[in-house]
Amino acid sequence: MIDTLAHASLPPPPKPHELATARAVTRAATGEAPAIRLLLIAAAILFLTLFLFAPLALVFTEALRQGVVKFIGALTQKEALAAIRLTLITAGISVPLNLAFGLAAAWAIARFRFPGKSLLLTLIDLPFSVSPVISGLVFVLIFGAQSLIGPWLSAHGIKIVFALPGIVLATIFVTLPFVARELIPLMQEQGADQEEAALSLGASGWQTFWHVTLPNVRWGVLYGVLLCNARAMGEFGAVSVISGHVRGLTNTIPLHVEVLYNEYAFSAAFAMASLLALLALVTLALKTFLEWRFAGELANGLRH
Amino acid sequence: MHSYPYSRAATPAALAEDGRQRRASLLRLAFVALVAAATIAATGLAARSARADQTLLNVSYDPTRELYQAYNELFARHWKEVKGEDVTLQASHGGSGAQARSVIDGLEADVVTLALAADITAIADKTGKLPADWQARLPHNSSPYTSTIVFLVRKGNPKGVKDWGDLVKPGVEVITPNPKTSGGARWNYLAAWAWAEDQYKGDDAKVRDYIKTLLTHVPVLDSGARGATTTFVQRGLGDVLLAWENEAFLAINELGPDQFEIVVPSISILAEPPVAVVDANAKAHGTEELAKTYLDYLYSPEAQKLIAKNYYRPVDPAAADPEDLKRFPALKLVTIDKDFGGWVKAQKEHFADGGSFDQLYQPK
Numbered sequence: 001m002i003d004t005l006a007h008a009s010l011p012p013p014p015k016p017h018e019l020a021t022a023r024a025v026t027r028a029a030t031g032e033a034p035a036i037r038l039l040l041i042a043a044a045i046l047f048l049t050l051f052l053f054a055p056l057a058l059v060f061t062e063a064l065r066q067g068v069v070k071f072i073g074a075l076t077q078k079e080a081l082a083a084i085r086l087t088l089i090t091a092g093i094s095v096p097l098n099l100a101f102g103l104a105a106a107w108a109i110a111r112f113r114f115p116g117k118s119l120l121l122t123l124i125d126l127p128f129s130v131s132p133v134i135s136g137l138v139f140v141l142i143f144g145a146q147s148l149i150g151p152w153l154s155a156h157g158i159k160i161v162f163a164l165p166g167i168v169l170a171t172i173f174v175t176l177p178f179v180a181r182e183l184i185p186l187m188q189e190q191g192a193d194q195e196e197a198a199l200s201l202g203a204s205g206w207q208t209f210w211h212v213t214l215p216n217v218r219w220g221v222l223y224g225v226l227l228c229n230a231r232a233m234g235e236f237g238a239v240s241v242i243s244g245h246v247r248g249l250t251n252t253i254p255l256h257v258e259v260l261y262n263e264y265a266f267s268a269a270f271a272m273a274s275l276l277a278l279l280a281l282v283t284l285a286l287k288t289f290l291e292w293r294f295a296g297e298l299a300n301g302l303r304h
Numbered sequence: 305m306h307s308y309p310y311s312r313a314a315t316p317a318a319l320a321e322d323g324r325q326r327r328a329s330l331l332r333l334a335f336v337a338l339v340a341a342a343t344i345a346a347t348g349l350a351a352r353s354a355r356a357d358q359t360l361l362n363v364s365y366d367p368t369r370e371l372y373q374a375y376n377e378l379f380a381r382h383w384k385e386v387k388g389e390d391v392t393l394q395a396s397h398g399g400s401g402a403q404a405r406s407v408i409d410g411l412e413a414d415v416v417t418l419a420l421a422a423d424i425t426a427i428a429d430k431t432g433k434l435p436a437d438w439q440a441r442l443p444h445n446s447s448p449y450t451s452t453i454v455f456l457v458r459k460g461n462p463k464g465v466k467d468w469g470d471l472v473k474p475g476v477e478v479i480t481p482n483p484k485t486s487g488g489a490r491w492n493y494l495a496a497w498a499w500a501e502d503q504y505k506g507d508d509a510k511v512r513d514y515i516k517t518l519l520t521h522v523p524v525l526d527s528g529a530r531g532a533t534t535t536f537v538q539r540g541l542g543d544v545l546l547a548w549e550n551e552a553f554l555a556i557n558e559l560g561p562d563q564f565e566i567v568v569p570s571i572s573i574l575a576e577p578p579v580a581v582v583d584a585n586a587k588a589h590g591t592e593e594l595a596k597t598y599l600d601y602l603y604s605p606e607a608q609k610l611i612a613k614n615y616y617r618p619v620d621p622a623a624a625d626p627e628d629l630k631r632f633p634a635l636k637l638v639t640i641d642k643d644f645g646g647w648v649k650a651q652k653e654h655f656a657d658g659g660s661f662d663q664l665y666q667p668k
Contacts, residue, residue, distance in 0.1 A: 145410030145431065154410065162411040244411040245396045246361060259397075262530045263369055264558040 059277045062270035074260075074268035075275070082248040083256035083272070089164065090239075090252060091232040094172040098228050099221070102179025107213070109180075110187035111195075121184070127176045136170045136241030143169075162244030167252065170238040175231045179224035186220040223287065230283045234276055359392040360594050363413035365400035365487050365577065366528040367551040371614040372417070378610055379601055383594070391594065399528030400487030407431075407582065414586045414595045417579040419487020419529075421445070421640075422647035422655075424580050433584035445641075447576035448602035449616035452637060453488075453495040455567040456536065456545040456552040463543045467569045468499035471544060472517045479542035480522055481532040483655050487577070488529035490655055492546040495573040497654075498638040502571055516664040537564065548575065550615035553631065557615075574637040 032040075064071055074080060105124060109117060127135065143160040144150050153160060160166045194216065198208045214221070236254040243250040251259060253272055260269035364372055376393040383391050396403065396411070400419035407413050408430045418424055421439055428434045439446045457465050463476050471478050481489040496518055497511065504510035523541060526532040529551055536545040537555050544567075545552070552566050579599050586595040601607055605623035612624035617632055644650040654660045 140409050143410075146408060150410060159410075159412070161409060162406065244363075244406055245398055246394050246411075247396065249394055262366075262397075262534060 063274040066267045074271035079248040087253045105180040106183030132237030136238035166242040170242045175228045178228035182220045182224035226283050360414045361394045363396045364417040365419040366530040399485040401485040412585045414591050422651040438580045444619045446578040449611045451549045451575045452572045454549045456547050477542040478521045479536045480546040482525035485527045491575045499571045519665045553615035568633045571636045574639045
């Protein structure tokens with residue numbers, strides 16, 4: 001949900017010399033008959049209402065159906081707290097790792113030419129094109145008890161599948177592209193001029209990274225992290241396959257929502273679901289706030 | 305595009321540079337904070353798993369959620385009384401076949417309480433973590449409770465479903481889970497098979513024809529019994545739910561007798577959901593005694609009473625509340641051992657790759 005919306009509201013950055021043409025085209029497009037314009041706007045609003053606002057409103061009304069006390073009670077239940085904690089731990093590990101990977105990958109791809117570059121680009125996109133269930137299953141097949149290394153792992157007391165490491169692995173896998181995908185086009189467009197300047201003026205590699213590279217892509221980084229985090233916390237399919245569904249131990253928030261729903265605890269299920277919905281709203285609000293607050297800087301071509 | 309200004313003597317540019325540096329250090333701070341958060345998360349986790357608490361993981365099938373929630377409370381009290389120790393009882397629920405698959409893939413269950421013997425036998429075969437003769441270790445084929453398969457229909461039974469034959473009437477939609485992943489679905493399938501055997505006097509072609517037609521009346525195969533129940537009661541799909549008796553009672557209890565009613569068919573099957581200690585796992589965790597006691601105590605009068613209260617048929621009815629027993633109608637029940645030659649044979653004939661289900665089920 002966040003994904004579509006965010007992308008829809010964020011067109012690719014127009015290159016300065018294209019802006020003039022773009023504006024002219026826009027003016028021509030608004031020359032439609034008012035009736036058609038109205039129709040299009042109505043269709044858009046109807047679509048948004050049906051697929052976005054109505055489900056969102058439903059989540060919160062269902063969650064609060066039995067009152068605020070029950071709502072808070074559902075969220076502070078032992079198993080609910082365990083699910084929240086597990087989700088936070090999972091995101092807390094996988095988001096920073098993906099941030100580091102995304103930065104490194106984007107930097108390598110945008111700044112260097114090397115054999116296998118396009119293959120790397122394709123591989124980064126792989127998690128987007130593979131069904132999450134398969135992603136989870138793959139890890140079960142690699143690290144499960146029936147796999148090649150399974151007996152060795154269990155002999156050494158290393159637990160991966162049906163435990164936190166497996167959940168984190170699956171989450172990292174499905175959220176891998178977010179940061180890298182945000183940064184690659186941005187860094188490619190910016191070019192290496194500023195970094196080269198810094199280096200030629202005597203800055204060290206780290207200084208260049210902290211003072212030039214990172215500040216230049218900070219909006220992209222932040223945006224990638226927001227999306228990555230939202231997906232890491234909301235992932236269901238991959239985690240479901242690898243979690244083992246042990247109550248209060250390996251159930252993340254989305255899995256706990258399913259458990260509660262299956263146990264006829266509908267209000268509690270929606271209470272947990274509202275946490276995820278809230279996360280989505282906070283993510284969007286944060287993104288909008290940043291864009292508004294730093295509108296000036298964003299306008300000078302760094303906008304993403 | 306944006307060429308970097310090389311001469312930055314002008315005041316605004318210097319100011320901008322200042323702000324740039326401040327933001328850079330802010331960014332660095334954020335970066336360090338993120339890494340720190342990850343480290344704390346990882347260490348916090350290590351500390352948690354190092355806690356020395358007696359913990360038992362029960363990997364069970366779908367409809368036992370409420371039963372084991374209640375039983376775990378009862379057992380924790382019992383263990384405290386006998387041993388003076390606290391115990392953490394963990395549970396995992398899902399389609400019986402899928403759960404067995406997870407245990408085979410490494411889910412470290414101390415005990416398994418699945419929907420049918422074939423699933424536990426599969427664990428024994430594939431992992432060797434429990435002996436092949438596991439089912440002889442506890443009374444009543446290692447099944448401390450039994451159940452059967454009944455029909456759940458919408459209030460007033462608008463489609464007039466009375467028996468298995470009515471399920472294949474035009475316009476009747478039947479909800480049952482997937483026999484490949486769900487234990488309940490396999491009991492459903494065999495119960496239907498048993499009725500057809502009886503109805504068609506053992507004419508194999510007619511029996512197969514009936515099952516084939518029945519499967520065309522199933523719009524969706526959920527992976528577990530509880531999923532099928534929610535499909536039927538929550539999403540309002542279908543006219544009849546083939547369900548565990550306990551699952552049907554529970555649905556009525558949870559969602560109101562004004563919406564659904566139970567139809568008892570002329571013939572059904574005695575479903576025996578067995579329990580077993582997964583020896584190798586329990587040994588590795590040092591929970592052998594706990595695991596054995598956990599299962600033994602299921603046969604105690606207190607547990608049997610609780611079992612009947614949770615809509616399962618107790619193996620020791622004398623211990624149960626007579627009020628609870630009244631809910632279970634008497635009906636003709638075939639058994640897996642007598643009528644289908646045991647689970648090993650039935651599994652191979654009907655549910656293994658290329659078995660009767662694969663032959664007769666044609667997805668739309």
